Amino acid sequence: MATIAAVMAGVGVGTASAVPVAVLGGGSGIMTADSAGTGKFECTLTTIGYDAGGRLVGLTAGHCGVPGDLVGAEYSPDSGVVGRIVSSVPGLDYAVIQFDPSRVAPTNHVGNATITGLGSPATFPGVMCKEGRTTGTTCGITYGQFFQNSKTYTQICVVQGDSGGPVLAGTTLVGMVNAYLGPFSCVGPEVGTDIGAILDDINRGGGVGTGFAPIP
The missing domain is CATH 2.40.10.10 (Trypsin-like serine proteases)
Known part of the structure; x- marks a missing residue:
């Protein structure tokens, strides 16, 4: 199993580097870290898709992170940071993740x-x-x-x-x-x-x- 540090090792990867695309869908393992890359939580992605603005977004539990936290794909650590949490609602305990479409291939399975x-x-x-x-x-x-x-x-x-x-x-x-x-x-x-x-x-x-x- 990949560690949080390994997943977040791609922070700051240059555009000239070949970064593998992470396949993510409901049930995929994800990891979160703060803006400094310090690991926080191992969680599961609820689902992935597109919003009305055409953005690639996903959901997870709200206690998995706060807005601004980095998101990595557990089983594709070389993909580095694949998204960021943009909102987290404690009452309903859900968080919205905006993914980088150049680093994520969404799947429904x-x-x-x-x-x-x-x-x-x-x-x-x-x-x-x-x-x-x-x-x-x-x-x-x-x-x-x-x-x-x-x-x-x-x-x-x-x-x-x-x-x-x-x-x-x-x-x-x-x-x-x-x-x-x-x-x-x-x-x-x-x-x-x-x-x-x-x-x-x-x-x-x-x-x-x-x-x-x-x-x-």
Whole structure:
């Protein structure tokens, strides 16, 4: 596994250097660092696509970084810095990443996850699955929404690093992984934020990410 320092080693690579393109999609491992290149978090990309302004953007969990943080592709460290976090919303716990299209090739398929569209979360006793950089593909029953309409609780196994992972009903993206409840991972329920609530919030705020749609 690449270290954060290795992923961020491409900071300042000149235009004359041949920089490999990182293939990224929902479920890809990403790493964040501050503007000095100091590593911060290992997380998972929720999805990637284009906004209404034609910018290549993606989503991840909000606690994975703050605006201005650098983003690297875990399994393509030679690609260096592939994007930056442009906004982070603590309440819904999501962040918007603007990617460098010269360093990223977007895909809708990573591991066992394929994203073909957006939808509402499953309800009890439906089953949803997630793709995470730490635990890969895991699935579990849906308990539903209890405390906040933007949050869904499932029995999907998640651990540190899976934050931001896409939560899927088949090939439909319905949310992102944010946390698990209780002292032990994969025992307490997973808490995820509905993708609809995230996109509605982005569209209300305007700017990068407005009108986002995942690549087909």
